[in-house]
Amino acid sequence: MAERPKLTTTAGAPVGDNQHALTAGPRGPLLLQDYQLVEKLAHQNRERIPERVVHAKGWGAFGTFTVTNDISKYTNARIFSEVGKKTDLLARFSTVAGEQGAADAERDVRGFSVKFYTEEGNWDLVGNNTPIFFVRDPYKFPDFIRTQKRHPRTNLRSPTAQWDFWSLCPESIHQITILMSDRGLPQGPQYMNGYGSHTFSFWNDAGERYWVKFHFKTRQGHKHYTNAEAQDLIGKTRESYQEELYGAIDRGDYPKWTLYVQVMPEEEAENTPYNPFDLTKVWPHKDYPLIEVGEMELNRNPDNYFAEIEQAAFSPSNVVRGISFSPDKMLQARIFSYADAHRYRLGGHYEALPVNQPKCPVAHYHKDGLLRFFADNNPPDAYYEPNSFGGPAEDPKYLEPPLRISGDARRYVQHELEDDFSQARALFEMFDDGQKQRLFNNVAEAIHGVPEEIFERQMNHFEAVSPDYAKGVRAAVEALPAKDEKMKTQMDMDRMAVHPKQGG
Ligand code: NDP
Ligand code: HEM
Secondary structure, eight states: OOOOOOOBOTTSOBOSOSSSOOBSSTTOOBOTTOHHHHHHHHHHHTSOOOOOSSOOSEEEEEEEEEEOSOOTTTOOOGGGSSTTOEEEEEEEEEESSSOTTSOSSOSSOEEEEEEEEETTEEEEEEEESSSSOSOSSGGGHHHHHHHHSBOTTTOSBOHHHHHHHHHHOGGGHHHHHHHTSGGGSBSSGGGSOEEOOSOEEEEOTTOOEEEEEEEEEESSOOOBOOHHHHHHHHHHOSOHHHHHHHHHHHTTOOOEEEEEEEEEEGGGGGTOSSOTTOTTOOOOTTTSOOEEEEEEEEEEOOSOHIIIIITOOOOTTOOOTTEEOOSOHHHHHHHHHHHHHHHHHTOTTGGGSTTTOOSSOOOOOOOOSTTOOSOOOSOTTOOSSSOSSOOOOOOGGGOOOOOOOOOOOOOOOGGGTOOSSHHHHHHHHHSOHHHHHHHHHHHHHHHTTSOHHHHHHHHHHHHHHOHHHHHHHHHHHHHSOOOOGGGOOHHHHHHHHHSHHHHO
8 A cells, every 4th residue: 555644733743643532541531732632623613614695505617718719809808819729717506595505406596607717817707597687786686685595583485575576576577487487497507508697898909898798508408307307306316416517527528518799889788779788688689699709618526625616706806808897787786795705705815715816927915814825926125006126017008998987876766767578578488388388387386375465466577578477377376286284385484474363
């Protein structure tokens, strides 16, 4: 047998015994001077960090992005500089609502995050498997998430809260329709598309700006579970996505996606019949056709899940030269929120952790604090800016062209300005009869039993999309068996709290 490396303390001293505690006599008690034991127990107590406040359950892998088509007329981002160029990346997929131990095959939106380690810094595209979202104003995000998480009293998920919120936010109907359609429950990360969802921007050397949307299309084909199939599967394994993704990469069956963009010249945004920065809307393909850009392949499993996936910090604020933001209010809020979450979850210098470290030189003036383990390459006297001692300096070639903005500062009420139903209708009309029936059934199973007032408010939204949608859902609800008294759901409990006597 090969000689094993010496076991040491964290201070590097070789350890003589890692199996037997130091005691006064064979029966104990312990001696406090058994520092190794103290260290072992203390480390165990610190092995957990807070889970992500959303998207806690996830699966990830490393891979490569290869450019297949030249889009350098739109952007000077180095990642797209020539056909054939390869860039390393990390992808993490996730469910939104469940905790870290949640079952994988649950109906939920899936996160689709990619960190591209480009030669000019990390570019993070932190999207979902849906091209749109439930709400378009960041004020609504924390409340929306609260309705997806557990009820404060019962500690159970609450369909009443979910449908109450959705029925009061008609802009959510488009995303609800995707979530409740076949694509709301993919069979694994490799069987779904990914979307940057927001409108971002590209800019080029001439200082021209284009609005852009990113689409990853799966090459494995779309595969989904019905609710019944998922229920059966969860009884057998709660980790089906980890098994799918890890297993595929382990046996060399590398998942691939084609990356496309939709591109809109800057001034056209003034003239589209919809707000192109509204996260509840897509840009129709016939107006803005997909332009192929490249291929993403996942080809390496992490060696350590905690170090490389749990400690991965994705943030929409991580953009690079040639790629930038848009006025989308949700995106603007996310620019703040993620880095803030990482500082709390991982610590101030989280970008120095190996998985987050850029694969290009890094030189800044942020200094001390927790996690200050990285080497400082600046000359020793250059610890402030500006300085005369050769410290890192700015370069105007990386300056983004000016962004034209205008308008009165006001809290705009979006419902008065937007059409929330046409695009949901376009989606609904795309479904064949089988897809529609499964949509009705999925909605019915989710909404069955919510208080009448909430149910009817939501039915009005289905009606506004299509009378057939409302009719189908109503019929599917009526076809469901009455709730089993012994299997009281959260909805029943919610009602008991409001009307304790009626609830019995
Ligand atoms: P198109 O016919 O050109 O495109 C339809 C799109 O719908 C395709 O991207 C297809 O993805 C996708 N799709 C198919 N089934 C589902 C589903 N169950 N859930 C979500 N997406 C699905 O039409 P338009 O561009 O005019 O869009 C019509 C509607 O399609 C939109 O209102 C929107 O709801 C939906 N959609 C549009 C997208 C866009 O960027 N324009 C992107 C995704 C959805 P695939 O090619 O992978 O099968
Ligand atoms: C994770 C906030 C909207 C996709 C997170 C996290 C926060 C957050 C705080 C946890 C980050 C961490 O601890 O690592 C917000 C806010 C939003 C918003 C404030 C709106 C105002 C969205 C939208 C999308 C999205 C619209 C997709 C288009 C994701 C994904 C993750 C995530 C994929 C997991 C990232 C990972 O894999 O580590 N979000 N989010 N979020 N969010 Fe959002």
